Amino acid sequence: MDSSLQMFAGRRISPAQGRGRASTLPTLTTRSRIPSPFIGTSSKPNPQPMALLQQQFETTLAQEEEEEDIQINTSPRRSLNAYGVPSRHPSRGNSYSLPRHVAPSNLNDKIRVCVRKRPLSKKELARNEKDIANINSQRTLQINEPKTKVDLTKYVEQHTFVFDDVFDADANNEEVYRRTALPLVEYIFHGGKATCFAYGQTGSGKTFTMLDQRHGLYVLAARDIFTLLQEQRFSHLSAYIGFYEIYQGQLYDLLNQRKKLFAREDGKKNVIIAGLQEYTIDNVDSLLQVFDYGNTVRSTGSTGANEDSSRSHAILQIVLKHKNNRKKFHGKLSFIDLAGSERGADRGDADKQTRMEGAEINKSLLALKECIRALDQDKRHTPFRQSKLTQVLKDSFVGNSRTCMIATISPNISNSEHTLNTLRYADRVKELKSERDRADRVAAGLELTASELQGLTEEQIQEYYNQAQAKLEAERYEYEEGFEGYEYDDEDPAFDDEEGSDFLEEDFPSDEDNDLFDEEMPSDGIVDEDFISDHDDQSANNHNESEIARNFSTLSVNDTSSSLISTSTIASHSSDYRNSSSSKKPSYNEHASSSSQSGITHADIEDFLKRHRHELREVSEAGKHETKLLANFTLSMNSNNDMGAAHDDTVQAFEKYLDELDTQLEAKVQIISELRRRINQLWRQ
Ligand SMILES: Nc1ncnc2c1ncn2[C@@H]1O[C@H](COP(=O)(O)OP(=O)(O)OP(=O)(O)O)[C@@H](O)[C@H]1O
Numbered sequence: 001m002d003s004s005l006q007m008f009a010g011r012r013i014s015p016a017q018g019r020g021r022a023s024t025l026p027t028l029t030t031r032s033r034i035p036s037p038f039i040g041t042s043s044k045p046n047p048q049p050m051a052l053l054q055q056q057f058e059t060t061l062a063q064e065e066e067e068e069d070i071q072i073n074t075s076p077r078r079s080l081n082a083y084g085v086p087s088r089h090p091s092r093g094n095s096y097s098l099p100r101h102v103a104p105s106n107l108n109d110k111i112r113v114c115v116r117k118r119p120l121s122k123k124e125l126a127r128n129e130k131d132i133a134n135i136n137s138q139r140t141l142q143i144n145e146p147k148t149k150v151d152l153t154k155y156v157e158q159h160t161f162v163f164d165d166v167f168d169a170d171a172n173n174e175e176v177y178r179r180t181a182l183p184l185v186e187y188i189f190h191g192g193k194a195t196c197f198a199y200g201q202t203g204s205g206k207t208f209t210m211l212d213q214r215h216g217l218y219v220l221a222a223r224d225i226f227t228l229l230q231e232q233r234f235s236h237l238s239a240y241i242g243f244y245e246i247y248q249g250q251l252y253d254l255l256n257q258r259k260k261l262f263a264r265e266d267g268k269k270n271v272i273i274a275g276l277q278e279y280t281i282d283n284v285d286s287l288l289q290v291f292d293y294g295n296t297v298r299s300t301g302s303t304g305a306n307e308d309s310s311r312s313h314a315i316l317q318i319v320l321k322h323k324n325n326r327k328k329f330h331g332k333l334s335f336i337d338l339a340g341s342e343r344g345a346d347r348g349d350a351d352k353q354t355r356m357e358g359a360e361i362n363k364s365l366l367a368l369k370e371c372i373r374a375l376d377q378d379k380r381h382t383p384f385r386q387s388k389l390t391q392v393l394k395d396s397f398v399g400n401s402r403t404c405m406i407a408t409i410s411p412n413i414s415n416s417e418h419t420l421n422t423l424r425y426a427d428r429v430k431e432l433k434s435e436r437d438r439a440d441r442v443a444a445g446l447e448l449t450a451s452e453l454q455g456l457t458e459e460q461i462q463e464y465y466n467q468a469q470a471k472l473e474a475e476r477y478e479y480e481e482g483f484e485g486y487e488y489d490d491e492d493p494a495f496d497d498e499e500g501s502d503f504l505e506e507d508f509p510s511d512e513d514n515d516l517f518d519e520e521m522p523s524d525g526i527v528d529e530d531f532i533s534d535h536d537d538q539s540a541n542n543h544n545e546s547e548i549a550r551n552f553s554t555l556s557v558n559d560t561s562s563s564l565i566s567t568s569t570i571a572s573h574s575s576d577y578r579n580s581s582s583s584k585k586p587s588y589n590e591h592a593s594s595s596s597q598s599g600i601t602h603a604d605i606e607d608f609l610k611r612h613r614h615e616l617r618e619v620s621e622a623g624k625h626e627t628k629l630l631a632n633f634t635l636s637m638n639s640n641n642d643m644g645a646a647h648d649d650t651v652q653a654f655e656k657y658l659d660e661l662d663t664q665l666e667a668k669v670q671i672i673s674e675l676r677r678r679i680n681q682l683w684r685q
Pocket residue numbers: 117118119169200201202203204205206207208209309310338339340408
């Protein structure tokens with residue numbers, strides 16, 4: 001690694017040096033060489049380092065009772081969601097404690113998940129609101145959620161989380177920057193693409209962290225980028241700044257009068273924001289001017305629809321390009337101020353427009369999570385096309401890329417539900433990140449065996465893993481050192497017609513699509529708990545209907561939790577059904593005669609029919625998407641219709657078409673497989 005960049009690299013190797021402990025760590029030698037800088041992660045799960053630590057420390061519960069008359073709930077059970085359904089991960093919502101000291105995380109991880117707590121606001125202080133978020137260490141925090149039992153006894157449920165970094169209310173943006181965006185700055189000079197985004201409810205500090213006009217992370221990053229660009233070795237590069245927003249699935253240029261933009265992918269898989277006005281900037285003052293201008297446009301958009309900035313995602317991108325060839329792209333850093341993560345309904349907005357905005361935001365945030373998770377698991381299919389947000393960020397997630405997520409939280413009691421939702425979202429992202437890290441170590445022969453783990457303290461284990469990660473990272477750098485930059489085809493004639501042949505536009509082409517949000521369930525195969533609860537709020541009069549939707553959604557949530565259902569799961573469901581049907585599927589008469597003993601009630605049948613009706617609607621929505629997909633592709637074929645070999649862009653479009661088709665089919669198969677599972681269950685009753 002370049003020594004002059006080392007100053008930016010932060011602390012890589014373990015902090016245990018100098019603590020005077022005799023080292024009993026296994027020697028850190030690679031048992032087999034890593035085949036490529038980005039290693040597959042298909043290995044079988046072993047005990048996770050963090051899970052192991054959790055187990056070790058389960059017994060060292062440190063209860064901090066805030067009020068004498070409040071009982072602490074310490075029963076080690078899974079927490080329940082709003083519907084009384086246990087959360088999917090026992091590590092969340094638990095009441096056992098985690099270590100107060102966890103060794104610092106690796107700043108060079110491919111995906112980092114950090115949390116930042118803001119201070120109580122003046123209003124909250126005036127209302128005498130309690131701070132329920134305790135930062136226990138550099139990496140752990142605990143939320144003390146006030147609860148009331150049925151008998152009105154009050155108690156506190158403790159939720160403990162571990163992240164790569166946790167920043168307390170008194171941490172300033174410089175501190176946050178050093179452990180979040182700074183490693184990304186270093187990385188883009190090595191030719192990588194990086195994304196730093198803030199996620200959290202409205203008012204939790206996303207903009208303050210990311211896009212504050214004086215000391216937001218983008219300003220601090222730009223300062224370092226401009227300093228590095230003045231060095232001789234980077235004199236061939238310039239920084240190009242673009243600023244745009246995603247509102248209701250459309251891109252608008254904030255530096256060019258909210259001109260509508262289109263996201264495209266060139267032949268080399270770079271995402272091009274066609275028409276985006278980019279400014280060559282080499283100092284922070286100019287950047288601030290440009291950014292101020294963009295912000296004004298954002299808050300007073302000509303459509304008048306976007307008065308509330310938190311209803312859109314704002315993206316500031318800094319692209320390093322070669323001075324003598326603007327098409328030669330070196331690295332890209334995107335800062336994203338995501339729209340507020342809470343539901344539209346919670347803001348007291350009930351009109352259709354606001355609900356659609358909320359649904360769109362939910363959809364994009366879910367898609368973002370799904371993509372990060374799919375990437376972490378090296379899934380064959382990454383669902384980038386499920387939202388405009390993930391479409392435009394696609395090239396920041398694949399290949400040589402890094403991502404840092406900063407979950408921002410409000411510390412006051414009245415926001416505890418949102419805070420927990422934010423932390424659970426972040427936890428899901430992080431959970432898979434640690435699986436990936438472990439898989440990388442396994443592939444490199446650096447994972448500790450069970451016998452090696454025995455007798456080590458948690459600090460020693462963490463120290464070993466930090467060193468292992470640093471070693472892996474060093475190997476990745478070796479690979480990237482010779483990087484010359486990418487050439488990208490922003491003038492590809494295939495994309496000349498801005499409005500016409502934009503294949504990425506299919507997801508949000510018309511109002512018709514937005515109407516899909518009025519349906520009971522999202523039609524894209526993703527089930528959004530918030531979305532469902534929104535709906536449930538509305539259909540409170542029809543208890544049965546919402547109950548059924550809820551039950552169905554719970555099932556679907558479980559199925560989709562680790563991304564789209566895998567073919568092997570589907571196959572096993574199908575064969576389950578076939579086996580059971582061929583071996584001993586009772587005849588109608590048999591069934592009728594035994595129905596009194598079968599346990600099937602009238603309510604079961606009604607329940608089944610309602611769910612089936614719902615599933616049919618879902619399948620038919622997927623069918624509509626398919627039809628539109630086919631029509632779009634056919635149109636694009638007609639404009640390129642010679643009889644010889646297909647043009648590259650046609651083949652590329654065809655591949656995209658297949659990719660999207662695959663997504664729709666997977667959604668349908670998932671629904672059908674669930675239906676079959678229930679039929680099977682009924683036969684067995
Ligand atoms: N870490 C912090 N320290 C001090 N003040 C903060 C901090 N974080 C946020 N604030 C203040 O809290 C308020 C809300 O923050 P901010 O506007 O960044 O929230 P947001 O999450 O971006 O909201 P929205 O989604 O509505 O845009 C602002 O007044 C901001 O200055």
